[in-house]
Amino acid sequence: MPADNAEEIPVGADGRVGPVRPVVAESWKRSELCGLRPSRVEQRFCDVDTDSKFLRQVRPALENLSKRLGGTDTSVVIADPRGRIVWQWAENPGHQRMLERHLVVVGSDHSEEQLGTNGVGTALEINKPVAIVGEEHFAHAMRHFACHAATVRHPLTRRVVGVANITSAAHNSSPLLSSILLGVLDDMERLLLESASPAEHELLTRFLLARRRAQRPVVTVGEDFFVANQSAMRLGISQGRLWQEVQASGTADSVEFPVPGQEHVLASAQIVREGTTIVGAVVTLRDEEEPVAAVASRRHGAPATPGPDLLSEATRLATERRRLLVTGEPGVGKRSLLLDVARAAGEEVTTLDAALAPVDGSALWLKRVRRLLDAGSGAVVIQHLDGLPQDVLTSFTAVLDEERAMTPMVLATASAALPPSVVSSFGTPGVELTPLRERPADIPALVARMCAVHAPDRTVRVSTAALEVLQEYDWPGNVRQLDEVVREVVESTPTAVVGAADLPLRMRHGNGRQLSPLEAAEAAVIARVLDESDWNKKLAAQRLQIARGSLYQKMRRYRIVGP
Numbered sequence: 001m002p003a004d005n006a007e008e009i010p011v012g013a014d015g016r017v018g019p020v021r022p023v024v025a026e027s028w029k030r031s032e033l034c035g036l037r038p039s040r041v042e043q044r045f046c047d048v049d050t051d052s053k054f055l056r057q058v059r060p061a062l063e064n065l066s067k068r069l070g071g072t073d074t075s076v077v078i079a080d081p082r083g084r085i086v087w088q089w090a091e092n093p094g095h096q097r098m099l100e101r102h103l104v105v106v107g108s109d110h111s112e113e114q115l116g117t118n119g120v121g122t123a124l125e126i127n128k129p130v131a132i133v134g135e136e137h138f139a140h141a142m143r144h145f146a147c148h149a150a151t152v153r154h155p156l157t158r159r160v161v162g163v164a165n166i167t168s169a170a171h172n173s174s175p176l177l178s179s180i181l182l183g184v185l186d187d188m189e190r191l192l193l194e195s196a197s198p199a200e201h202e203l204l205t206r207f208l209l210a211r212r213r214a215q216r217p218v219v220t221v222g223e224d225f226f227v228a229n230q231s232a233m234r235l236g237i238s239q240g241r242l243w244q245e246v247q248a249s250g251t252a253d254s255v256e257f258p259v260p261g262q263e264h265v266l267a268s269a270q271i272v273r274e275g276t277t278i279v280g281a282v283v284t285l286r287d288e289e290e291p292v293a294a295v296a297s298r299r300h301g302a303p304a305t306p307g308p309d310l311l312s313e314a315t316r317l318a319t320e321r322r323r324l325l326v327t328g329e330p331g332v333g334k335r336s337l338l339l340d341v342a343r344a345a346g347e348e349v350t351t352l353d354a355a356l357a358p359v360d361g362s363a364l365w366l367k368r369v370r371r372l373l374d375a376g377s378g379a380v381v382i383q384h385l386d387g388l389p390q391d392v393l394t395s396f397t398a399v400l401d402e403e404r405a406m407t408p409m410v411l412a413t414a415s416a417a418l419p420p421s422v423v424s425s426f427g428t429p430g431v432e433l434t435p436l437r438e439r440p441a442d443i444p445a446l447v448a449r450m451c452a453v454h455a456p457d458r459t460v461r462v463s464t465a466a467l468e469v470l471q472e473y474d475w476p477g478n479v480r481q482l483d484e485v486v487r488e489v490v491e492s493t494p495t496a497v498v499g500a501a502d503l504p505l506r507m508r509h510g511n512g513r514q515l516s517p518l519e520a521a522e523a524a525v526i527a528r529v530l531d532e533s534d535w536n537k538k539l540a541a542q543r544l545q546i547a548r549g550s551l552y553q554k555m556r557r558y559r560i561v562g563p
Helices: 022-033 053-068 093-100 119-126 176-195 198-213 239-247 309-323 334-344 353-358 363-376 390-400 420-426 440-454 466-474 477-494 517-532 538-545 548-558
Strands: 007-011 014-022 074-079 085-090 130-133 145-153 161-168 217-224 225-228 254-260 265-274 275-287 297-300 324-330 347-351 381-382 411-416 430-433
Touching: 014 022, 022 119, 053 074, 053 085, 053 161, 053 176, 074 119, 074 198, 074 265, 085 093, 085 353, 093 119, 093 161, 119 145, 119 161, 145 176, 145 254, 145 275, 161 176, 198 225, 198 265, 198 275, 198 363, 217 265, 225 265, 225 390, 239 265, 239 275, 254 411, 297 324, 297 381, 309 324, 309 411, 309 430, 324 334, 324 420, 334 411, 334 430, 347 353, 347 363, 353 363, 363 381, 363 390, 390 420, 440 477
Parallel strands: 297 430, 324 411, 324 430, 347 381, 381 411
Antiparallel strands: 007 014, 074 085, 074 161, 130 145, 145 161, 217 225, 217 275, 254 265, 265 275
């Protein structure tokens, strides 16, 4: 049994004591809480969809994996999001008979609550890749196997759409199987992205737009599509029941209805159609007593060096209230604006990153916040406020609102919606910075300033044709990405004029492929997760559920660059 970070833990009705990895010990405890016993686990069978849309989309990856594992005593299992096996392959007849003898077959339920600790069920529970080998299985009947499993997430919605599992005999277990599994997950996500319909892309685009503009919970729902911002996810909205309400909207373009299963919560749905067919809806959620008018905010462009009007207004708001919340997509310049606000106000700056709270420990992080606020002077800039868990956000707001004789200037950034109680603590209106793709007219001035920064010893001019190419690009990485492109082009172009031919190949008209809408959506998701992970590539790859090598490839492919 693997013993990495192991400890002696007595677990199980049969009194097992031994070196057990924490992830296994926790799973055993969950299994016992479900009333299971290692010697008396009964398998349950269900009717499953063996020709689902998901299976059809990833079939080429499964066929390639089968060829790669041909001639080995291994098998491949695909389960649905509830842990029920929907597809299974094994080439070796002896291995197949062993699987059938222990009921590892299509239709069997491998959720933890039904079978205890096992690859499929435990991967679903912890939502991470996991290997369960031999005696680590809870049920005696499963201890003949080694299972390497991971959840499959849709690359657009990030929802779990299935579980992939490679199984071998326990005595043949190899870490190589986990590496092979990560490779097939990459292939599956690529196929899912390529197979996404125009309607799914339209729904994602509508969601991203609504999420940027709304400070409430936002959900976009379709028949096989569901994506929500953080505040909506905390409500535990049911896709099926919400979709039923949307389908019942008839010919209306917008409807309002009580959210099923959520007391005192109303949904305002904007219906999305293909022709006359309803394909989905963008749904904004609010308390039934809350007025319909959205919380006021002001949207601004955010050049790399903030303009005098924007900086002046932001400084005025921060000085009057001693607090300011700046929101917007990753890379639009939120942190740069707040640092300039603090300097313009003559305040000494201390920065905190809310994304580090789970790493440092929430209690310690909140203690640092209180100590800085109690100091009563200077400016405290807090990045990634939306990265705090709900309970820590509540505690943070309480600390922020404590009475103090003197209060420092508190400036914060967020890339996703925050609860209304947090927003109100900073006062409204706040400042919302618009993404670069919505203000192409700002690009010539931005590029001129960037050229001056990156080529201080010479004059560099960007041609009209090159500026037109830059203005038509979507810029998923916003100002940060534009700055990196300008720096790279200026450093690699010795002439005084940068032409369209000097730009990266994928940006040029007629000389290379432009990003498809789906690729642009994927690039935006990757840029957001990288920003939320403070550009820690290992952490970002884990959150994206892809191999780190694949992340580097995608960053190079989409020219996503860090700060």
